[in-house]
Amino acid sequence: MKNVKILASALILAAIMQSCKEKDNLEPVVSTPEPEKEQAEAKAPLGNPDDVKAEDAAGKFQVAKLGYKYDALEPNIDAATMEVHYSKHYKKYTDELNKAVKGTPQETQSIEDILGKLDLNNKALRNNGGGYYNHTFFWEVLSPGGAKAPAGALAEAINKDFGSFDAFKTQFTEAATKQFGSGWAWLVVDKSGKLVVGSTPNQDNPLMPGVGIAGKPVLGIDVWEHAYYLKYQNKRPDYITAFWNAINWDTVSKKYTAATAK
Numbered sequence: 540m541k542n543v544k545i546l547a548s549a550l551i552l553a554a555i556m557q558s559c560k561e562k563d564n565l566e567p568v569v570s571t572p573e574p575e576k577e578q579a580e581a582k583a584p585l586g587n588p589d590d591v592k593a594e595d596a597a598g599k600f601q602v603a604k605l606g607y608k609y610d611a612l613e614p615n616i617d618a619a620t621m622e623v624h625y626s627k628h629y630k631k632y633t634d635e636l637n638k639a640v641k642g643t644p645q646e647t648q649s650i651e652d653i654l655g656k657l658d659l660n661n662k663a664l665r666n667n668g669g670g671y672y673n674h675t676f677f678w679e680v681l682s683p684g685g686a687k688a689p690a691g692a693l694a695e696a697i698n699k700d701f702g703s704f705d706a707f708k709t710q711f712t713e714a715a716t717k718q719f720g721s722g723w724a725w726l727v728v729d730k731s732g733k734l735v736v737g738s739t740p741n742q743d744n745p746l747m748p749g750v751g752i753a754g755k756p757v758l759g760i761d762v763w764e765h766a767y768y769l770k771y772q773n774k775r776p777d778y779i780t781a782f783w784n785a786i787n788w789d790t791v792s793k794k795y796t797a798a799t800a801k
Contacts, residue, residue: 585610585618585619585622586609586626588607588608588609588622591605593637594630595634595638598641599647602629602630602633603675605625607682609621609625611682614781615782615785616785617769620767620768623765623769624765624766625678628765629670629671632667632670632671635666636668636671639663645664650668650671650675654672657748659749659750666741667742668742669741669743669747672744672746673742677759679787680786680790681786681787683785686788686792688704688788689704689792690788692799693788693792693795700733700735707726707736708783711724711726712779714736714738715738715762715779716779720740721740722740722741722743722762723739723760724736724737724759725739725745725752725754725756726757726759727754728754728798729754730753735752737751737752738752744759754798757791757794757795758786758794760779760782766778
């Protein structure tokens with residue numbers, strides 16, 4: 540009986556020692572953030588787009604001013620997406636374009652001239668020149684305020700060339716939706732002066748030779764995932780629907796007027 544008591548005591552002592560050892564090895568307890576704190580962090584102040592600058596301050600190409608705050612297009616395009624899109628992606632295209640043209644004849648040319656005479660095998664110029672032009676264009680047509688529908692000469696041209704605004708909208712939406720992978724959908728004035736819709740892959744655009752659609756852009760939509768994924772995730776059609784609510788048609792009309800000027 541005595542031996543049984545000794546054995547039981549030994550087992551209890553061993554269990555206590557093991558428990559203490561396990562407690563010593565536990566990870567430190569991390570407090571769970573309160574919901575209010577999480578919400579506050581999610582609403583942390585955004586950066587100022589005016590603070591975004593090209594890496595090379597003396598480079599030929601500089602970051603175009605956004606002209607509005609990152610949250611100005613809410614709820615159609617969220618502030619977080621705009622900040623990443625503008626301050627990361629766009630800035631990167633700008634910086635890489637300056638590197639690509641440095642010390643070359645293109646260093647003195649406009650972006651339109653560079654793209655119009657582009658050798659498509661020059662990947663650095665094609666990708667970064669296209670990315671720079673496309674995004675600079677995009678910030679302008681996607682801006683708060685302005686007309687919410689086309690009017691004047693642009694409205695007349697849309698009705699003439701597509702039959703109606705709704706028919707144009709359907710065709711443009713289809714081009715944006717069906718662009719496989721990354722790319723853009725465009726409304727352009729072709730060489731005959733007619734409005735046409737098309738799409739391009741990656742950072743190609745209608746100013747480049749031999750990309751499937753040619754002309755002077757008056758409206759474009761970025762359908763790369765970085766343009767919508769934070770808010771819409773894989774739902775590109777929802778992003779395209781929201782896009783129609785954020786277009787500044789006054790800007791688009793001005794681009795149409797410039798594209799059709801003799």
